[in-house]
Amino acid sequence: MNASVNDIGVQFYATQLGVYDEMLAKEHKVLPHWERFMDAMGAMGSEQLESCRREAQRLLRENGVTYNVYGDSQKLTRPWRLDPVPLLISSDEWRLIEAGLQQRAELLDLVLKDIYGKQQLLKKGLLPSELVLAHDGFLHPCVGALPHQQRHLIVYSANLARGHNGRMWVLDDRSQAPSGAGYALENRTVMTRVLPDIFRETQVHRLSVFFKALRKGLADSAPHNKEDPRIVILTPGSLNETYFEHAYLSSYLGFSLVQGDDLTVRDGRVWLKSLDGLQPVDVILRRVDDSFCDPLELRSASRLGVAGLLEAVRRNNVAIANPLGSSVLENPGLLAFLPRLSRYFLNQELLLPSVATWWCGQRRERDFVLQNLDRLVIKPINRSAGHHVLFGGALSSKEKERLRAAIITKPHCYVGQEHVSFSTVPALVDHHIEPRFAVLRNFVVAGGDGYQVMPGGLTRVARQQDDFIVSNQAGGISKDTWVLADEPDRQVSLWLQTGRNVVLSPVTEPLTSRAANNLFWVGRHLERIKTSTRLLRTIVLKLTTTLESDDPLNSQSLSVLLCALTQVTGTYPGFIKSNADVLKQPQHELLDLAKNAQRAGTLTANIQAFAQTAFSIRDAWSQDTWRCVDNIQRRWQQRVVNNECDLEQLQKHLDDLMTGFVAFIGLTTESMTREAGWLMLDSGRRLEGSLALVALLRATVVQRHEPALQNQLLEAVLVSTDSLSIYRRRYRSFIQLPMVLELLLQDETHPRSLVYQLQQLSNHIGALPRERGNGRLSEEERLILRAYTDLRLLKVSELIQADDEASVYSELESVLSALTTLLWQLYEVLAQAYFSHSQMPQLMTPTQAEDEL
């Protein structure tokens, strides 16, 4: 037997005394449903298991699975971590959990309906009014705004943990906008790739049934168009911690991913602002906290919501999952009253108990909490800033006094909770399997006949032994959750509907104005990076030859090119108007133009802007394309930004960078359908490419130089526009200004020429959706036509006529400068026509007290 095999079997697994373990229970004997799995693990051995872990990590990173960490100054996303050892749950046990969660969802739905409806619970004293009314989640404008439908709590999630007696407890309920289901799905996808044999041999319930139910549940909630509702996912944006999941679910479920300013309310209905005009929205799956969803009626400073949304809800023109106001159910004080409410509404005892909770709004409970501060966890009922969960035992006596006073002043704002211990699960840690405390998050969705529970979930374990904090923000590790079936599960595809054999008409998802804007800017950033990379490369090469020979011509042309670099990248003052030292010793400034992330116009700044803009429309990219973006950014960061790197090494990294962008362009050209999205991306590229080329020419050849110097400069221009070989093939002569200008400005067959960019841009603009019919040209069509025609009508020979004394080709300069102005106007007009969502909302409430009395 190989020495490395069987080194991680059960015999090496040491649990803690008195702690319930998922694999061993209390008896210290492997539970039957773990046996086969552990045998398989043992047979694999630690080395192989560790390589599975690494493979999983690689897959997750490449799929772009991330978790944003708030307050990360590097603006970097944290890769999602997955432990290849799943949590196994037997089918018997699962039946209990499933029933418990269904009952709980049923109950919470009734509570929600009452709080925003008749408020019988408050009137009858079954719930103390201050418990509900003092909670931030209670939004009084939402009272009476629930639509008439069977269930209101559409999605629900709960965190479960097992106590030392072996019973499952509910730690908390998530009703606002529960996250994690997408991560659970991604974990499963990766697990079936890294442990395919074990997964196949173990009869594990599939997750797709849940997502099918989710689609159905959302569609059923639509007030209109139930047959074919438009469903969108409302995200706070790419800085949100679980943004990956929003983008992932939107691709997986086929819903548009939108931000607040992609939507608008008109005539009491919600509309999606797209390039094709306004499209009605029927259902919103929201990932924005409810109080941020409507700046008119709720939190007025919010930029994440849609003004008038609540009014649209009130008129039953849109369904929101979950309804605005549903975070009222996340009040921990509610846990103390659930058993009573369960008896009242369902005439049942709770199948899954909650963690023991004492709400301080009651005298007896408050006294108990105050007397037992040391052994309780104290939570404010509101999770707002400045309010934290406190472990009574860990407080100094001064802190304890302060807490005591706070509780006495506003007792209804606090609960005390039992300090529950969790059970441990086997986790792969440093090539060993060790016990770690675990919390299981489950997901539930409303369906026609009741609630459906995802047969699985997201298990999270603490990184350190003895640690109870499993949150992602604190660096916890996730696990797949395998619910074992009695018999093999049928694979359900989300996209297959049996029994129907009709050809569906293809659906084109409308492109939102925001996505259009971002795609356009991805194109612009991309082209900007390419231009400065090429120029930088040319300059670094020139610098090397200058250092090797003493030719004054070389250093003269180098100086011109350095100044051109500053002009083209807009990184003033740079090489312009500074002392001669910088021009003589340009190395430092050149490296700074590559590396500095804090300075606008540098390569790093542009690469970061490119990657962030691309990330904010993550759902627009294929898996391969995204991997390409990720590689570009990550490699640059590792090799150039985080590394000591000299100009020689930089040269190599610049080559790699170009290769990365070529791959990106190739992929997008190959994989994007020629619809509005691609048109936007390519228009951005063409516009920026034109501006950059014009800027380069203005910075290099407008100035008159002696023939030898001019010749050197023209060569550099051709090199950095990737046009030298074409020039040689075409003209087979020395490099001369008229021919260079002709090639770069007017050659319609040369894809780097200005006229080629403008022609493409003109085609794209013609193909963009807009209101037509009056036969007149739109403003953007006029502008591009003018630029294109002006350019074609130019006579190069006239451009470079100049007196012998003149220091510049003034005609050339005025033509190029006029083109620049036209192109900027074109951008303004395009932005106005297609990105008009960028109109910022403003609050129209008086800021000055209006009364005079």
Add this chain to the structure above:
Amino acid sequence: MKYRITHSTLYQYSQMVGLCQNEARLQPRDFWRQQCQSSRFDITPEPADFQQRLDFFGNRVAYFAIQQAHQRLMVTAISEVTVFPRQSRDHPTNLITWEQVRDRLQGRPEQMQRQTQSQSQSQSQQQQQECPDDGLQDAKLYLLDSPMVNTSNELADYAQPSFQPARPLVQVVTDLMQRIHVDFTYDPSFTTIATPLSDVLHFRRGVCQDFAHLAIACLRSMGIAARYVSGYVETLPEPGKPRLVGADASHAWFEVYVPDTGWLDFDPTNNALPFDQHITLAWGRDYTDVTPLKGIAFGGGSHTLSVSVDVLRLE
């Protein structure tokens, strides 16, 4: 007393506004002290969408949206209201102490019902039971902190001298109102909507909104339910001078909940018990619940705002 109230708000923008959505609480509500005979809006440009409803507090709300491009928005509400010359029923003679009120507000609903029964028997000789007191349950909302009113020890300390043991609540509140009137300077230049109460308390300056919020916070700090009222007060021209149309303004004061009696009005800015010159628009936990007009405009650049109010006595 019958009034016609004309409340106009004019927004002017430096650039076009493509869309704006608004909520107006500019129509007086009906209750035992007043009745609104008619109330209408005059809005230019004409809103494409206009809906009215009652909000959580029973106030009249109008939602409207201007969906065409505009650079100027004029919203005028014109209402005719009769204010009955009724003092808040047994107001000055109500002898229930503040401690009794506090304790009853703290009771649970079940206990509350028992208490109400026993008390209504013992007090039935001295008090008419005009309104049966399911108001007590509703009043509890106004014990809690709200967006602009956060209770604190400093506010409780300021309130303390008015809260003599066993003092009737009505006397406590009257005393508090007088102290605010004396201690604080009316100064429109000092505060904005966003000035926190702690600043108002520290600098002893503010306007009617601040004084109402301050009084409410003091009362809530002591376990007494209080709410914010937005409305108007009739101003009489100085003798010999003509009445100026549109020179009036919005006003704000507060109400206190007294079990078995109801809500009593107090105006700390004028140190007065509102009688028939105070016209009520709406009430809520604080200003944020009853903002007369608020909206969100898309585009517009910078905007200027002017408000004119006219309270005209008809009879």
